[in-house]
Amino acid sequence: MPLSAFGKEIEMKYLVVGAGGTGGCIAAYLAMAGYPTTLIARGAHLAGMREHGFVVKGTRWGDVCLGEDKLKTMTAEEYLASGEKADVVFICVKSYSIDEITPFVEKATTGDSLIIPILNVVNTGKRMQKMLPERQVLSGCIYIASVISGPGEVSQLTKSMKIVYGDRENRVNPALMDAVCSEMIAAKIDTEVAEDIGPAAFEKFIFLSPYAASGAYLDVISGEFQKEGPAKDFFVSMLKEVVDVAHALGYDYNGRDMVKEKTDHLQVLNPLSTASMVKDVKKGGRSEMDGLVFEVVRLGHKLGVPVPVYEKVSAHYGFVDENVSE
Numbered sequence: 001m002p003l004s005a006f007g008k009e010i011e012m013k014y015l016v017v018g019a020g021g022t023g024g025c026i027a028a029y030l031a032m033a034g035y036p037t038t039l040i041a042r043g044a045h046l047a048g049m050r051e052h053g054f055v056v057k058g059t060r061w062g063d064v065c066l067g068e069d070k071l072k073t074m075t076a077e078e079y080l081a082s083g084e085k086a087d088v089v090f091i092c093v094k095s096y097s098i099d100e101i102t103p104f105v106e107k108a109t110t111g112d113s114l115i116i117p118i119l120n121v122v123n124t125g126k127r128m129q130k131m132l133p134e135r136q137v138l139s140g141c142i143y144i145a146s147v148i149s150g151p152g153e154v155s156q157l158t159k160s161m162k163i164v165y166g167d168r169e170n171r172v173n174p175a176l177m178d179a180v181c182s183e184m185i186a187a188k189i190d191t192e193v194a195e196d197i198g199p200a201a202f203e204k205f206i207f208l209s210p211y212a213a214s215g216a217y218l219d220v221i222s223g224e225f226q227k228e229g230p231a232k233d234f235f236v237s238m239l240k241e242v243v244d245v246a247h248a249l250g251y252d253y254n255g256r257d258m259v260k261e262k263t264d265h266l267q268v269l270n271p272l273s274t275a276s277m278v279k280d281v282k283k284g285g286r287s288e289m290d291g292l293v294f295e296v297v298r299l300g301h302k303l304g305v306p307v308p309v310y311e312k313v314s315a316h317y318g319f320v321d322e323n324v325s326e
Contacts, residue, residue: 011036012183015079015086015108017101019045021146022118023092024154025161026189028056028064031071033187038072038079038086048152049073057149058156060188076104085110088180091117094280095124095291102131109135114172114180116165118142120277121291122205125197126168136172139197140165141204145273157270162190166197199251205292206246207262210238212275213293217313219282223271234309236263241307242296248303294319 012035016027019041027039041049053065054073074082086108093101098119105115111134117124118140125139143162149155163184167177177193184191194200211225214235218224224231236259243258280287297314300307301321 012087012180013084014038015089016040016092017076017089017105018092018097019049019073019154020092020148021154021156022142022144023090024054024056024148025059025144025146025156026090026092026142026163027071028054028059028066028154029061029161029187029189030184031066032059032061032064033183035183035187038074038084040076040079041073042075044151045148046073046075046152048150050152052152055150055153056156057153058146058159060159060161076101076108080104080107084108085113087113089113089115091115091119091124091128093119094286095119095121095288096286098124098128099131102128106132106135111135114138114176116140118163118165119291120205120208121288121295122201123295124291129168138165138172138177139168139201141201143204145270161188162192164192164194164197164200166194166200168197198249199246199253202246202249202251203253203258206239206242206258207265208275209242209292209296210235210262211266212277212288213310213313214238215274215278216281216289216293217316219278221271222266222269222273225266226269226271232263232266235266237309238313239263241300241305241310244305245296245299245303245307248305249299289317290319293317294321297321298323 014030014035014037016023017040019039027037030037053067054071055065057063089105089109115135115137117128125137129137141164143160145157147155181191181193218231218234220231225235239259239262277288277292294314296310297307298321
C-alpha cells in the first residue's frame with residue numbers, strides 16, 4: 001500500500017475527469033490493474049459505456065471491455081452525489097473546459113488529494129493552483145496517440161504511452177508522488193516524476209504547438225509536413241520560434257537540437273493524421289487555439305523574443321495581445 005501525505009497506508013482512489021482518448025486510456029489502464037477508478041463522462045459516450053461496457057482497443061493490456069465491476073463511469077453530478085473523495089485526479093479535458101470543471105474538482109477532493117492536469121497547454125497546473133489554493137495541484141503532460149472511435153469506445157493508435165508530472169513549488173510529499181508513480185507503472189503506464197516539470201512539460205508543447213498551428217493555418221494533414229516543401233518549411237519556421245521562447249525561459253535541454261529532433265518526429269506520424277485542434281477549428285467550435293498558439297505570442301512579447309510567424313497565424317484567427325500597446 002502507498003503512503004498518504006500523513007504517512008498512513010491507504011488504497012488510493014483514482015478519478016479521471018474527461019473520457020476522451022487520453023482520459024479513457026488512463027482510466028482503463030488503472031482499472032485493468034485493479035485500482036479503484038472512476039471515469040467522468042457524459043452524453044452519448046457515457047450512454048455507450050453503460051450499454052455495452054467501456055471498450056478500449058489497442059492497449060498494452062490488449063483490447064478490453066470494462067463493465068461497472070471493473071471501472072465506475074459517472075457524470076460529475078453522480079460522483080458528487082456519491083459522496084466519494086478522490087485521492088488522485090487526472091484532468092484530461094480540453095483547456096477551454098478548465099474553468100467549468102474546476103468547481104467540481106474542488107468538491108470531489110480534499111486537501112490531501114493530488115490533482116494532475118495533463119493537458120496539451122502549458123501552465124495549466126499553475127492556473128488551476130490559483131483557482132484551488134487549498135488543493136495540491138501538480139503539472140504534467142502525456143505522450144499518447146488515442147481517439148474516441150465510437151460511443152463508449154476509445155482506440156489507442158500506438159502502444160506508446162508516457163506520463164510525466166511534477167511539483168512546481170515543493171508543496172507535495174515526494175513519497176506520495178512516487179507512490180502514485182509506482183502504481184501507474186504497475187498499470188503498464190510509463191511514468192516519470194520530474195524534478196523540474198517546467199522544461200519537461202514545455203518539451204511536448206515545443207512540437208505540438210507549431211504542429212497544430214501550422215496544420216490549422218495551412219489546412220493540411222501530417223503527410224504534407226513529412227515531405228520537403230512549403231508546408232514543412234512553415235512548420236519549421238514556427239518550430240524555431242517556439243524553441244527560441246523555450247530558451248528564453250531558461251530551458252536549454254542540455255544542448256539538444258530541439259528543432260532537428262521535433263522535425264524528425266514528424267516522420268513517426270500517420271500521414272493522414274492531424275492535431276485535435278485542427279479538427280476543432282474545422283468544426284467551427286471551441287478549440288485550444290488560445291493556449292497552443294496565442295500563448296506563444298504572449299510569451300514572445302513578454303520575453304522579448306521575435307515570433308513573427310506566430311503573430312501572423314494568431315492575427316489570422318483574430319488575436320490581439322492586450323498587453324502590448326500600439
